[in-house]
Amino acid sequence: MGEKLLIDSLEGVVTKRPPFWFMRQAGRYLPEYRELRSRTGGFIDLCLNRAASTEVTLQPIKRFDPDAAILFSDILIVPYGLGMSVRFEEGIGPILDAVYDRRGVDKLSLNKSWSRIESTYETVASVKSQLEPNKALIGFSGSPWTVATYMVEGKSSKDYATVKGWAYRDREGFGRLIDLLTVATIKHLSAQVDAGADVIKIFDTWAGVLSPEEFRRWVIEPSVKICAELKLRYPGVKIIGFPKGVGIGYVDYVRNVGVDGVAIDTSVSPVWAAEFLQGEVTVQGNLDPIVLIEGGDKMIEQAQQIRENLQEGPFIFNLGHGVLPSTPVENLIKLAKYLKAPLL
Numbered sequence: 001m002g003e004k005l006l007i008d009s010l011e012g013v014v015t016k017r018p019p020f021w022f023m024r025q026a027g028r029y030l031p032e033y034r035e036l037r038s039r040t041g042g043f044i045d046l047c048l049n050r051a052a053s054t055e056v057t058l059q060p061i062k063r064f065d066p067d068a069a070i071l072f073s074d075i076l077i078v079p080y081g082l083g084m085s086v087r088f089e090e091g092i093g094p095i096l097d098a099v100y101d102r103r104g105v106d107k108l109s110l111n112k113s114w115s116r117i118e119s120t121y122e123t124v125a126s127v128k129s130q131l132e133p134n135k136a137l138i139g140f141s142g143s144p145w146t147v148a149t150y151m152v153e154g155k156s157s158k159d160y161a162t163v164k165g166w167a168y169r170d171r172e173g174f175g176r177l178i179d180l181l182t183v184a185t186i187k188h189l190s191a192q193v194d195a196g197a198d199v200i201k202i203f204d205t206w207a208g209v210l211s212p213e214e215f216r217r218w219v220i221e222p223s224v225k226i227c228a229e230l231k232l233r234y235p236g237v238k239i240i241g242f243p244k245g246v247g248i249g250y251v252d253y254v255r256n257v258g259v260d261g262v263a264i265d266t267s268v269s270p271v272w273a274a275e276f277l278q279g280e281v282t283v284q285g286n287l288d289p290i291v292l293i294e295g296g297d298k299m300i301e302q303a304q305q306i307r308e309n310l311q312e313g314p315f316i317f318n319l320g321h322g323v324l325p326s327t328p329v330e331n332l333i334k335l336a337k338y339l340k341a342p343l344l
């Protein structure tokens with residue numbers, strides 16, 4: 001057994017208690033985040049400021065002692081490194097200068113603007129040097145598909161009509177964007193591993209908007225390439241995939257991609273995941289972030305149910321999606337305390 005519970009679990013070990021961490025464990029629900037954010041300029045500036053992003057990464061560790069820290073950054077740092085303009089508007093979300101054809105893809109570069117994002121790797125190294133040895137450090141990226149949705153739509157979308165339309169109309173042209181993002185993702189993740197990340201998570205928040213065939217082409221195929229290349233370069237690195245909202249598509253994903261763990265959203269039941277996914281990979285999930293806002297006995301009951309159904313196999317406790325800004329900090333502290341105790 002190793003030093004880090006999260007790594008043991010991703011190696012397929014059924015650990016004495018499930019390791020836990022929370023998606024978006026650093027962020028606006030924490031007063032100390034809001035305070036630091038208010039004096040650090042824009043959100044991208046915060047992500048690229050080594051000292052500030054190190055501090056933010058460590059804020060939740062100090063608050064509730066989870067088994068892992070996740071680098072504080074964003075999936076849209078990669079398009080920024082490819083030369084796009086990316087900004088975050090209060091109350092709206094990300095705004096990018098959209099790419100919607102081959103000419104747009106040809107303007108992007110893997111080298112020209114990459115230095116803009118290299119401070120990210122210094123943050124990884126700086127967090128690593130301050131993290132206790134029993135905690136894993138998670139680096140991450142978006143998947144090529146999910147990052148492409150923002151690059152092509154230019155913002156968060158309701159129907160994904162522009163990006164899906166391009167993918168249907170011009171498979172080769174859109175494929176070029178996905179190929180470029182696949183290479184960029186491998187580059188970004190490799191640099192994080194070189195800097196000290198123990199685990200990599202690939203966020204595929206919008207995988208669920210694709211039909212099964214499109215899911216195979218734009219999510220599974222690039223994810224296979226990313227995992228194969230990372231495993232080749234770093235045989236010890238652990239990879240968690242999060243193809244959110246794909247329902248039974250999770251089975252296709254875990255059988256083909258080569259991840260060590262899969263994160264499930266709240267639409268999938270733990271009983272189903274135990275039966276159909278846990279034989280293949282470690283399962284991570286899946287408390288509803290809204291239950292975390294409510295707190296109280298309901299939250300503990302639901303957490304207990306998830307544990308009972310998944311902890312006989314390799315399992316990491318987490319949420320089905322990120323912590324929401326209105327979540328009371330006390331609820332996370334209470335949940336963390338419960339997760340450290342033996343099962344009731």
Ligand code: CP3
Nearest residue numbers: 023024025026027070071072073074075093094203205322
């Ligand atoms: O604690 C952590 O989980 C690490 C940091 C992290 C952030 N974003 C910080 C963030 C991670 C892993 C992400 C991933 C991310 N970013 C995803 C995939 C996971 C998911 O949540 O589905 C996506 C789709 C994005 C893109 C993104 N970033 C959007 C659409 C927005 C705006 C919406 C929002 O929540 O404000 C962001 C901004 C963002 N990323 C914030 C944080 C803490 C809020 C920014 C702020 O402080 O104003």
